[in-house]
Amino acid sequence: MMHQSVILAILVSLCLQAVYGYPSGPPVGSVKGLCEAMDPTGHGPSKATGDPPYVISVSSSSYKANANITVSIKVTGDSEHFEGLFVQARRQDASKGSTTEALGTFSDQPTDTQLLHCGNAKNNAWGHKDKKTKTEKTITWTAPDDQGPLVFVATIVKGPKEMYWMDVKSSELTFDAGEKKLHVNTKWDDFKQRLYYQRKVANQP
Template sequence: MYAILLLFLVPAALAYSRGPPVANAGLCSDMIPTDHNGGVSLATDMDNPPYTITTSSDMYYAGGTVTVTIAGMGATMFKGFFIQARRTNLSMDTDEAIGTFSGAPNGTQLLECTVANSAWGHSNSDERTTVEATWNAPMQDEGPIMFKAIIVKGVPNRSHFYMNVTSDVMDFTQTPSTTPSSTASSVTVPLVLMTTIALGLAALLAARRQ
């Protein structure tokens, strides 16, 4: 009997330590962790998660990068997480992972949700209070987006988790220009004009003195 029980427990423990099971149908789209208590959290503060998702910019541009940080408020720790970038425009597909991640630190991993590296999550059950990686924007305007995550507190057990933890919305902007700015041009023209006027006045005064 104990051997049978162990066979059930070991796979569950391995699934937790190896990271989000993206092979499970639905996780990449609905972001419901059905392997954690059937997707029903036992956390009593679901409406006020003790975690934040912050970004290094409130704008993104085609092919640009943004630093994404997940942190526990007041050093609240967490043992697992699963995060994607999602469109917020309801007239578009809001269940698709947008862009890719890179620079995943130790204890975390890049995951595939249709596209390689389009999601990021834990790779072990170590306790952590903050984690950071780079998000690489797609090469086209996807409209406003935000980061959406599942964060597993894991205390007192893995059934204590938070869904729909989100960042602020990031809007799309055009690629920063590499041409000389209009400000520099507008400064140069008045300086040339002032120099010309000064030389003219000097010539006029010299003529009057003769």
């Protein structure tokens, strides 16, 4: 009897997830391929139409290794809101690697959101933790080394569960290689040129 009760409880739980989705956040640890597809499990086909009423804003148009960038999800209208979100930073250039790999590290998340682990890395994705309505959420993202152009990609659920938008994107971030190495080379070239002329003058009769 107890064994049957456990099975029944599991079946009820699965049915509720199918009906209501996952209000406690994207189930990246239990749903295979979710990190790559970013498809909201248990929500069914989206009934959302038109452009998403959300923007992903970033504090910089470029990144460099270990630099912190502020990332915000915001509504674009006074009457808009969202309940769920799933956010990653991804490559735009396939020659640098997979364009579905979550890159960088998120931190300082709001209390009603959570850090998620995709693949073998930790805290490389960001999601909701409850289904309370939200209008803006902000987090810190620490950049990796050069991965080519990057964008932040999100799936955002407005609610009810069938009202969601996928592939919401930020503006593109380019890698900032800096000019330190160029400056060093330039100074060295100037030194060699001065030394050459000094020797040339010294050798004149």
